[in-house]
Amino acid sequence: MSAAPAQTVRRRRVFYIPGYDPFHPRRYRELYRREGAEQARISGYGLRLLPGQGGRGWSVVSEQDGMETRTEFEVLTWSDIVRASMGGSVAATYAQMVRTAWVYVTTGALFRLMRLRRGPILAALYPVVALLVQALVALAAGLAVFALLPGVVGLIGLAVTVILVLNGFRRHDRRFFAYYLMHDYAFTARWRGAYPPDLDARLAEFGDRIAAAAEQDWDEVLLIGHSSGAHLAVSVLARLLQQGRLPPGAKVSLLTLGQAMPMVTYLPEARALRADLARMGAQERIFWLDVTAPGDACAFALCDPVAVSGLVPTGAAPLVISAAFRKTLSPERWRALRRRFFRLHFQYLCAFDRPDAYDYFRITAGPRRLPERFAEARPSRSRITRSANRFTAT
Known part of the structure; x- marks a missing residue:
């Protein structure tokens, strides 16, 4: 022994x-x-x-x-620093979503990262999809109200309903993590x-x-x-x-x-x-x-x-x-x-x-x-070392 x-x-x-x-x-x-x-x-x-x-x-x-x-x-x-970056309205978060997607798509980073691992890229796309789904749900609820109310009252009801539904999703984000993850990715993308x-x-x-x-x-x-x-x-x-x-x-x-x-x-x-x-x-x-x-x-x-x-x-x-x-x-x-x-x-x-x-x-x-x-440990046999990065300047 x-x-x-x-x-x-x-x-x-x-x-x-x-x-x-x-x-x-x-x-x-x-x-x-x-x-x-x-x-x-x-x-x-x-x-x-x-x-x-x-x-x-x-x-x-x-x-x-x-x-x-x-x-x-x-x-x-x-x-x-994290809390300060998570401030802002629902509209500001959707603006972050657009800017973040723009940075990762126009730099080519999104497509190059998928060559490494698709899992984290799908995870990164999740808040985008979740926020879009939430917007569609809010819009559908607003249109339902608009169909029930006449004229200007219906338009006001549509707008109020959309705002209320979107704010409701945000209040319950601990269940969805859509806003949280969007702020995370936006924090990096903002400074490229x-x-x-x-x-x-x-x-x-x-x-x-x-x-x-x-x-x-x-x-x-x-x-x-x-x-x-x-x-x-x-x-x-x-x-x-x-x-x-x-x-x-x-x-x-x-x-x-x-x-x-x-x-x-x-x-x-x-x-x-x-x-x-x-x-x-x-x-x-x-x-x-x-x-x-x-x-x-x-x-x-x-x-x-x-x-x-x-x-x-x-x-x-x-x-x-x-x-x-x-x-x-x-x-x-x-x-x-x-x-x-x-x-x-x-x-x-x-x-x-x-x-x-x-x-x-x-x-x-x-x-x-x-x-x-870990003196006797060896790297994982599945270790990935290939690079798809076009930005290597330091």
Whole structure:
């Protein structure tokens, strides 16, 4: 019987960058509390949460493989920027829809992205279709009122009914996610892939937090980016490397989950992100693990974000692996979740019935650093490296 691997982490600092999400960090704390307890029950290890400082984080004490590890979590928030971008009327959202479609069609990005993965493109088209269907339903209701009322009264009734129905759809968007997803795609399209100034400044603040942690005596500083937060995490670390702000020997690792980076890098003004990806793909100081799953329709599953963006890496980053939902979830859970696309996009942060190489709670609270945990891992055999990107300037 082989001996248990040596403990390399007793104190870990985790920074988590969420995706396009308007919610308070406590949402992620409660998700970690609930799902961590379930994973600990399934896998047979100990895991408990303690209060964090400042309301943006939490502490985790975990005993795995007979070794105790303490992890300090901090959520790097940009939810205020998200909320500001989600404002506006129903009419403004429909105007966003037209502008976003125009950008992705006229740049050719929409058609080129379909050569990589059709799933995330269909997911991107969903809010467009949903909003058009809602408009047709509202118009049909308005025409029904118009048919019942004479003359000018009927016209007024038509207009009022359309407005009321559209506002009703918007109030119940937590059921449809049409407005939410439309705002998400419009946020990127508005700047044609460039970082808006307020977000660029926020990335600099994130970099300050991570650089300060890298100077301290942590056994591992782990940066996690989920969904849209994945490419933000890449940019933060790439810029720290460029600026020489990570001390020699700093034990910094990167984990990206459910990334959709081509949705940005295939746009003409995404020069900064492409430059950051090229830098991260060429370096070997920071171990970078990229995890997606073909069952996640919102992610560009198993697409190497450096290679598919038309950039030529010279290092080993990233290591692209699959969370393999069909294998790691029980048949019952897979059947329950397979059509809940938004929920599946968050499965990377949740418990697995049959955890394999990827286990969020062993990675974030276990006794081994990310590069050591995946030292023997190989890229997924289904990894996609071909590029259809016409915009490769950095």
